[in-house]
Amino acid sequence: MEAQTVKWLVLLALIKHVSTSPFKLEPGGLLATEGSCFEIKCQVTEDVDDHDANWFWMKDRLWVEKDKDCTSTVIYSTNNSTRPVSPDFANRVNYIGSPSSSWQNANSAGAKPLCSILICDLRRSDSGNYSLTFEGRDRWSSEEVTLNVTVNRCPLTFEGPAAVVESHVVTLTCSTLSPCPLRPHIQDVTQIDQTQVTGSHQDNERTTTTFSFTASRQDDGRVFSCQTQDNKDKYLIRNIKVTVKYPPTEPKLSMSSEVTEGQTITINCTVESFPQSTLTLMKTYPNPQALIITEENLYSRPINSLSHTFTVTSSDAGWYFCRAQNTEGSKDSEQKELVVKCECFSCGFLF
Structure with missing residues (x-):
């Protein structure tokens, strides 16, 4: 009980x-x-x-x-x-x-x-x-x-490369089962008008739409969607974001052209690339170049940046340039001259 x-x-x-x-x-x-x-x-x-x-x-x-x-x-x-x-x-x-x-x-x-x-x-x-x-x-x-x-009568498959090198062809494939009464299509989501991309073919098993284009660096980050016509369910849309690898642009070197010995200055270098570049600040001599400073992946894509601050001595006078290098190539900036003026006393002049 x-x-x-x-x-x-x-x-x-x-x-x-x-x-x-x-x-x-x-x-x-x-x-x-x-x-x-x-x-x-x-x-x-x-x-x-x-x-x-x-x-x-x-x-x-x-x-x-x-x-x-x-x-x-x-x-x-x-x-x-x-x-x-x-x-x-x-x-x-x-x-x-x-x-x-x-x-x-x-x-x-x-x-x-x-x-x-x-x-x-x-x-x-x-x-x-x-x-x-x-x-x-x-x-x-x-x-x-x-x-x-x-049951979903129109399951979608959207395929494309994870990353592509600039000037290579990108091919996107959007497909569904042939019994599906709705045709799949691809849209460029990045475009304001979301232009529909067409070009379909069908076999006994699947209905497929493909779209191909030659990649440029402007296509990096471009988003395409795959969906069936008249789809109202946002969760049934499949998306692919295009990643384009490209070599560095010409680095931009920013520095003072004339300074006084003992003064602290900063040399900056920026470049655009993907993947990120290794930036190296170089100084030229009559003989081979000498490494000054190297920074890897200091900032995220697409802008890479290097900043080097130091107190100037007379030996720092000379020509400088910046080198950017990633897996797709390398590029040097223009060379700029640093002129170092010395204090009269430090140079041995007395008045």
């Missing part, structure tokens, strides 16, 4: 937590497409103390009597050691709600804080019941919502 009473008390406690949970999910059946992303909307309706708490999202929770706890597939967790995320959902679920610290002020005036998640790269096996559990000074479980993932 006592055991039966304990079971009922546990069940009543669970019902109480579910019915009074401050975490409210958007009700109803949820429908999503395979390969897309879907947001499970969650709102915090009452103040929740997140101090020393952890919380996690579950799929298909099930009460285990002997453990007096729920078992489920954990899809998102703030404490992976106590509630590890299932490998099937790792890197596919992102929290897009409000910081949990804001949950403490859910009763204040204004919009309610959110506790939503976004599941991406959806699979048919993701269909099921989802809920949120909070474990802290209080334990809360939200109600469940049901997500149904439907």
